[in-house]
Amino acid sequence: MIETGSILSAPRGEAVAVEQDGPVLHVRLNPLRLDDTLGVAVLDELIALLDDLHQRPDIRVLVLSSLGEDFCLGADRAEYQEALAVDPTGAALRRIADKAHRLCQALETTHAVTIARLHGRVIGAGLALASFCDLRAAADTSRFRMPEVGLGLPPAWGGAMGRLVAEAGVARIRELMLTCDVFDAPTAHRLGLVHKVAPLDDLDRTVAAWTRPLVRRQPEALVLTKRMLAGFARADRTADVGLLDSHLLVAQLNQSAGHGPTAAR
Secondary structure, eight states: OOOOOSEEEOOBTTTEEEEEETTEEEEEEOTTSSOOSBOHHHHHHHHHHHHHGGGOTTOOEEEEEESSSSSBOOBOHHHHHHHHHHOTTSHHHHHHHHHHHHHHHHHHHOSSEEEEEEOSEEETHHHHHHHTSSEEEEETTOEEEOOTGGGTOOSOSTTHHHHHHHHHOHHHHHHHHHHOOOEEHHHHHHHTSOSEEEOGGGHHHHHHHHHHHHTTSOHHHHHHHHHHHHHHHHHTTTTOOGGGHHHHHHHHHHHHHTOSGGGGO
16 A cells, blocks of 8 residues: 655555655556566556555545656567466456456546656557546657557457547547557647647656646545546447457457367368
8 A cells, every 4th residue: 555655655566666746646667667568467556556546535646657668568468378378268368358447447537637648659558558547748759559450459458449539539540540550749649649748858847737736726626527527538438348358359369379269160
């Protein structure tokens, strides 16, 4: 559990580092600068952290960033293959995918205002994770991509398809998912996938320009407004099939690995 303190550094294992500065919690991926993917250890630590926040109303803002060269290179596909090899029924893989869904739902519904600080490459599941933050700022050198179709996978991580469509519009998300094109930070800004773009050296100041007024707002009004906005956003996702993501992923990987029904033909 996160303890109260004006400045608190609290590594959560080796996947996530946490620093509290008054009402602002800084959550940093890849603290050892070894792996920019979203593996199970990262999912577990982020879920535990967000669960802890239910008991921490003093945390008003959460800033999600990475200490690695890139914000995030996507899900750990090696873990997917390993899970499928160990358990060909797909149950183990479904558990991993369901954790991603739990994480994104927790990020969307936490009382704290969440800010994604993006730099380097923001790929696949990394973009999905960032999309569930309330506010997103990117370095002007950032590059974005949704590569799943090109990898032979469905875009099934965290229930993010509905969120991305709600944020940027179905036509543009359709194009980017089907083509797997790389796009830059100004394009992400035009689409509404990020709210601000700044030079990398100014990115922390850009984030601080949000956090300073946010922590001065009346807490209940801030939480209520965030939840009202989330409610309206979810109203556009009444047909959201994010809970099926784990099943879609298992079915496709099983087929690719020769475990599916076509393997016996």
